[in-house]
Amino acid sequence: AQTVTQSQPEMSVQEAETVTLSCTYDTSENNYYLFWYKQPPSRQMILVIRQEAYKQQNATENRFSVNFQKAAKSFSLKISDSQLGDTAMYFCAFMSLDDKIIFGKGTRLHILP
Amino acid sequence: GAVVSQHPSRVICKSGTSVKIECRSLDFQATTMFWYRQFPKQSLMLMATSNEGSKATYEQGVEKDKFLINHASLTLSTLTVTSAHPEDSSFYICSAPRGQGVVKLFFGSGTQLSVL
Numbered sequence: 001a002q003t004v005t006q007s008q009p010e011m012s013v014q015e016a017e018t019v020t021l022s023c024t025y026d027t028s029e030n031n032y033y034l035f036w037y038k039q040p041p042s043r044q045m046i047l048v049i050r051q052e053a054y055k056q057q058n059a060t061e062n063r064f065s066v067n068f069q070k071a072a073k074s075f076s077l078k079i080s081d082s083q084l085g086d087t088a089m090y091f092c093a094f095m096s097l098d099d100k101i102i103f104g105k106g107t108r109l110h111i112l113p
Numbered sequence: 114g115a116v117v118s119q120h121p122s123r124v125i126c127k128s129g130t131s132v133k134i135e136c137r138s139l140d141f142q143a144t145t146m147f148w149y150r151q152f153p154k155q156s157l158m159l160m161a162t163s164n165e166g167s168k169a170t171y172e173q174g175v176e177k178d179k180f181l182i183n184h185a186s187l188t189l190s191t192l193t194v195t196s197a198h199p200e201d202s203s204f205y206i207c208s209a210p211r212g213q214g215v216v217k218l219f220f221g222s223g224t225q226l227s228v229l
Contacts, residue, residue: 043206043222047218099145101147101218103156103158106155
């Protein structure tokens with residue numbers, strides 16, 4: 001069975017700084033997808049970024065980028081120039097080819113003014 | 114706009130009653146939908162996979178008689194919490210995958226269930 005581990009329950013960073021959220025996972029599959037989702041106080045799940053396991057190039061979306069290390073089964077999220085609106089719960093997630101998605105326990109990120 | 118609609122957003126019910134939550138894909142067909150449960154300050158836990166035209170697949174530890182899932186059409190899945198008790202109070206979220214090849218997973222806005 002797949003597992004997703006987020007070792008940082010909570011983090012705080014000053015506005016405009018860069019922050020990295022860690023995520024490791026375990027799977028025996030070779031093809032899969034990895035995601036970072038943001039859940040603000042509204043509790044709506046918002047996709048931040050996705051990575052296909054077969055792609056070596058790290059995904060980027062504006063201020064968000066990932067460091068995907070397939071052999072190490074690591075998938076960290078870097079937020080550059082952090083903004084107050086980035087304050088939220090961030091979940092790392094693994095999706096197998098049957099579309100079933102497993103979430104990590106989350107990291108609560110506070111961006112301080 | 115939202116591609117997955119979930120209703121109601123909030124429901125309060127008395128202990129012993131049943132509550133139905135709907136999840137609709139708005140402009141695409143979803144043969145599979147997923148139901149999650151989230152306790153305060155915790156992660157989303159997969160409860161079951163809803164399959165159109167066949168029985169739902171439940172995760173280990175989830176009572177199928179307590180959480181009835183019906184995937185009535187290619188755009189609608191319902192979760193019924195039967196004989197609800199206070200411990201069933203939680204935030205329930207559905208999701209549906211869309212696309213082939215590059216699949217995207219869309220989430221409903223969630224339902225906060227409070228059982229008195």
